[in-house]
Amino acid sequence: MSGSASSVFFGLSTMAYILAMVLYIGYLAFRKKAIGVVATTVTIAGFLSQTIAILLRWKEFYDIGQMGWLRAIPLTNLYESLIFFVWCLILAYLVIEFKYKNRTFGAFITPVAALVLAFIDISGMSKNIQPLVPALQSNWLLAHVTMSFISYSMFAVSFSTGLMYLIVKTEKRNEPAYIFWTVMLSIFIIVLCALGLDYLTFKLSVKSQEELIKSYLFKATFRNSSSAISLLSWAVSASLTFVIWRFGGALRKIITGFNISAETLDEITYKSIAMGFPIFTLGGLIFGAIWADQAWGKYWTWDPKETWSLITWFFYAFYLHSRLMRGWRGKKVAMVAVLGFVAVIFTYLGVNLLLSGLHSYGSQ
Amino acid sequence: MGKEKNNSFIDRVWDLFASVKFAVVIFSVIALTSMVGTVVEQNVEPEKNLTVLAKLFGESAAPTLYSILDKLGFMNMYHSWWFVTFLLLFAMNLIICSLDRLPRILKLVREPIRPLSEEHIEKMSIRRSVPFKGKPSALRDEVASAIRKIGFRPSESETEKGLQFYAEKGSFTRLGVYITHLSILIILVGAIIGLYFGFNAYLNLPEGQTTSVAYKDRGAEVPLGFEVRCDNFEVDYYGASDMPKAYKSWLTVFKNGKEVMNKVITVNDPLTYEGITFYQSSFGTVPDSMDRGVVVLTVASRDGKSEQVNTRVGGAFTIPGTSETGKITNFSPALSFDQAGRPYTYDQNLLNPAIFVEFSSPAGKPFSGWILQRYPQTWNLPDGGRVEFRSFWGVQYTGLQVRKDPGVLIVYLGCIIMAIGLYITFFMSHRRLWVSLAEEKGTARILIGASANRNRASFEKDIEKLAGLLGESRKGGN
Numbered sequence: 129m130s131g132s133a134s135s136v137f138f139g140l141s142t143m144a145y146i147l148a149m150v151l152y153i154g155y156l157a158f159r160k161k162a163i164g165v166v167a168t169t170v171t172i173a174g175f176l177s178q179t180i181a182i183l184l185r186w187k188e189f190y191d192i193g194q195m196g197w198l199r200a201i202p203l204t205n206l207y208e209s210l211i212f213f214v215w216c217l218i219l220a221y222l223v224i225e226f227k228y229k230n231r232t233f234g235a236f237i238t239p240v241a242a243l244v245l246a247f248i249d250i251s252g253m254s255k256n257i258q259p260l261v262p263a264l265q266s267n268w269l270l271a272h273v274t275m276s277f278i279s280y281s282m283f284a285v286s287f288s289t290g291l292m293y294l295i296v297k298t299e300k301r302n303e304p305a306y307i308f309w310t311v312m313l314s315i316f317i318i319v320l321c322a323l324g325l326d327y328l329t330f331k332l333s334v335k336s337q338e339e340l341i342k343s344y345l346f347k348a349t350f351r352n353s354s355s356a357i358s359l360l361s362w363a364v365s366a367s368l369t370f371v372i373w374r375f376g377g378a379l380r381k382i383i384t385g386f387n388i389s390a391e392t393l394d395e396i397t398y399k400s401i402a403m404g405f406p407i408f409t410l411g412g413l414i415f416g417a418i419w420a421d422q423a424w425g426k427y428w429t430w431d432p433k434e435t436w437s438l439i440t441w442f443f444y445a446f447y448l449h450s451r452l453m454r455g456w457r458g459k460k461v462a463m464v465a466v467l468g469f470v471a472v473i474f475t476y477l478g479v480n481l482l483l484s485g486l487h488s489y490g491s492q
Numbered sequence: 493m494g495k496e497k498n499n500s501f502i503d504r505v506w507d508l509f510a511s512v513k514f515a516v517v518i519f520s521v522i523a524l525t526s527m528v529g530t531v532v533e534q535n536v537e538p539e540k541n542l543t544v545l546a547k548l549f550g551e552s553a554a555p556t557l558y559s560i561l562d563k564l565g566f567m568n569m570y571h572s573w574w575f576v577t578f579l580l581l582f583a584m585n586l587i588i589c590s591l592d593r594l595p596r597i598l599k600l601v602r603e604p605i606r607p608l609s610e611e612h613i614e615k616m617s618i619r620r621s622v623p624f625k626g627k628p629s630a631l632r633d634e635v636a637s638a639i640r641k642i643g644f645r646p647s648e649s650e651t652e653k654g655l656q657f658y659a660e661k662g663s664f665t666r667l668g669v670y671i672t673h674l675s676i677l678i679i680l681v682g683a684i685i686g687l688y689f690g691f692n693a694y695l696n697l698p699e700g701q702t703t704s705v706a707y708k709d710r711g712a713e714v715p716l717g718f719e720v721r722c723d724n725f726e727v728d729y730y731g732a733s734d735m736p737k738a739y740k741s742w743l744t745v746f747k748n749g750k751e752v753m754n755k756v757i758t759v760n761d762p763l764t765y766e767g768i769t770f771y772q773s774s775f776g777t778v779p780d781s782m783d784r785g786v787v788v789l790t791v792a793s794r795d796g797k798s799e800q801v802n803t804r805v806g807g808a809f810t811i812p813g814t815s816e817t818g819k820i821t822n823f824s825p826a827l828s829f830d831q832a833g834r835p836y837t838y839d840q841n842l843l844n845p846a847i848f849v850e851f852s853s854p855a856g857k858p859f860s861g862w863i864l865q866r867y868p869q870t871w872n873l874p875d876g877g878r879v880e881f882r883s884f885w886g887v888q889y890t891g892l893q894v895r896k897d898p899g900v901l902i903v904y905l906g907c908i909i910m911a912i913g914l915y916i917t918f919f920m921s922h923r924r925l926w927v928s929l930a931e932e933k934g935t936a937r938i939l940i941g942a943s944a945n946r947n948r949a950s951f952e953k954d955i956e957k958l959a960g961l962l963g964e965s966r967k968g969g970n
């Protein structure tokens with residue numbers, strides 16, 4: 129399908145989002161309104177292009193699958209679901225930008241989208257349209273996947289604003305919350321860069337698109353066959369973390385310079401979780417259980433994927449309840465929101481990549 | 493004295509279980525221990541987990557670590573005594589915390605809204621003030637109708653300086669959290685009922701056979717109380733590929749010898765009879781059964797006469813209305829052709845069944861060829877007749893999950909209640925408003941105060957509208 133019209137539009141939207149990320153970060157750094165306007169325009173253009181791409185792919189799938197429009201919704205594999213996640217996330221971001229009339233969030237939310245897109249490209253996951261195997265032919269599954277990803281994008285927003293809240297609220301470098309956000313931000317940037325490098329080397333060296341994710345994730349850096357490069361990667365990461373930790377206060381000044389109050393950030397974090405939590409409960413847990421019940425006769429089997437969804441759910445229940453406790457409002461709660469999204473990522477990717485690798489024989 | 497101490501101990505336990513702090517601790521404990529169970533595979537042979545542990549902690553540490561984890565129950569942790577205890581503590585926490593708070597909340601829900609003093613209204617999170625001239629009583633109707641316009645039904649009372657209207661909506665939404673919590677308990681109850689009064693079994697049922705039992709993990713028989721027969725099993729494929737599109741089993745249920753139900757089940761569409769559900773879960777070939785298989789054909793002559801033929805490999809049939817006969821001389825469960833066009837069998841399962849038929853006709857030239865079940869274009873004979881290869885029957889079994897779970901309806905009920913509870917909790921709110929009309933020393937004002945326990949911004953818009961209406965009414969009135 130590499131030559132199909134949908135993939136052209138997907139390509140355009142990927143480029144637009146990555147450009148938007150650069151522009152939003154530039155806007156933060158140089159405080160030029162013009163850059164911000166361009167960033168928003170590029171984001172909207174990317175969003176439109178992605179919408180067209182999704183619709184085209186829907187049509188392509190409909191023509192191949194011959195099972196009606198509903199069954200042809202392009203949400204059937206890892207690739208398509210991640211694309212949908214990015215789409216929801218950008219939509220949520222645009223709503224927030226217009227509602228709060230502030231572009232600062234863009235510098236924190238578009239990198240999440242860029243991270244996912246880079247991951248899609250370097251992982252070489254199959255982008256082909258495949259017909260549905262019998263177990264996947266279920267409307268419950270469809271509702272399950274759709275709602276899960278809508279909630280994930282809400283959680284991604286709360287991750288970004290939670291992180292911003294911590295940046296704005298912490299002053300002392302020895303404060304746990306300060307160390308927490310510098311480490312989280314560093315990991316995030318490092319992973320983004322490592323994926324970017326993988327992407328470049330992968331494009332240059334590996335010809336086969338069908339190679340497994342495991343075999344080249346972080347191969348350009350941490351898991352490089354040359355131990356010198358691997359060591360260097362760790363050293364660079366450590367120094368980057370140190371730099372962020374040492375000069376993190378500058379970031380606080382930049383964000384507060386844009387008229388965002390900590391209260392607004394806390395409010396957006398809470399609101400997006402308050403939207404995401406019920407959607408996740410219904411779509412992620414309940415519809416997933418109903419689907420499993422119909423397909424296999426068991427609504428709950430404690431398999432790693434289900435268990436991690438439950439763990440994620442507990443993280444966010446923890447968040448909602450910790451807000452009710454004295455002394456927890458504020459920084460601690462924001463840390464829970466950030467960690468909640470780490471659990472989301474692990475539920476979606478960690479279980480597939482790490483645990484399945486651990487549980488399989490013969491690999492490595 | 494002893495009694496008093498006892499009381500305070502119970503009080504302390506009660507307070508502990510009624511606290512959100514304890515809930516948060518329990519959340520963490522359940523979440524963290526659950527993680528271990530996703531790394532250590534559950535209910536598998538020891539070798540598997542030894543390999544996992546060796547990958548993580550090295551070959552030498554793995555056996556010791558394994559035996560420690562095994563003794564602690566981590567190899568089947570979600571059913572271990574301590575994990576079940578966590579769940580029980582969690583349930584206790586929910587029950588006691590709800591009992592502790594419910595009376596207060598119910599009082600809040602039942603108690604109607606009361607008029608408030610001006611100082612109180614001044615302190616509300618949403619307030620507006622609109623000046624006016626004249627007597628408060630002259631504005632009575634206009635204010636009441638403005639409040640109705642934003643969807644509230646106001647009550648009214650006299651105050652020292654004038655009049656006050658007050659109204660509320662959605663006080664029941666304060667119960668949303670408790671409905672959510674209750675639903676969790678209902679789901680737990682449903683799960684326990686399923687665990688104690690249900691069963692999980694499997695059944696490999698060959699085509700044509702009938703059974704009255706299913707089998708548990710270790711082979712123990714579970715009587716069904718009725719009989720079920722597999723009439724047929726088939727796989728549909730996407731076009732010419734071997735990618736399966738649907739697995740189908742034709743099942744018939746007999747009760748006391750009488751046929752009571754039949755249904756074609758597929759992967760997401762099971763059959764349920766008397767609380768026992770049969771799910772399509774796998775399939776396979778009965779060992780050494782190929783030569784017992786029945787070839788089911790629909791044979792038609794050139795002029796359209798047709799009949800069904802059941803025969804075997806090696807058997808023969810006649811095209812109806814003619815003296816032309818066909819003999820099945822060869823069979824392949826999965827036929828393919830190599831580059832030179834030679835036929836070969838690429839799998840021992842029934843992926844692409846084919847028969848080789850040699851025809852002999854007294855009149856025309858004899859011919860022969862492969863007829864494939866999945867390729868109707870091979871069914872047409874050169875002389876205009878047709879041999880439709882319908883099925884190769886009696887060699888496959890369908891693999892069924894057999895489950896009885898009397899708790900599942902309760903679990904679903906809990907899920908529905910949870911959805912409702914969460915909707916009320918997060919998308920509805922308790923909204924209250926007070927409108928006070930006061931006149932003092934010739935100046936008069938309308939003071940609006942309002943509060944909402946959630947989604948304040950949207951209520952603020954309504955109040956904005958109300959203030960607008962009142963401002964307008966004043967201009968129009970005087």
Ligand code: HEM
Pocket residue numbers: 442445448449452509510511512513514515582585586589669672673676917
């Ligand atoms: C996984 C299980 C649980 C879920 C999904 C859950 C869900 C919720 C939700 C959605 C809220 C509303 C939060 C908000 O308004 O932001 C809430 C509030 C609350 N929960 Fe839970 N809960 C759970 C377990 C518990 C437990 C075990 C306790 C025991 C102490 C508890 C005590 C409370 C209390 C006291 C409130 C606040 C009620 C109020 O605002 O008046 N919850 N819960």
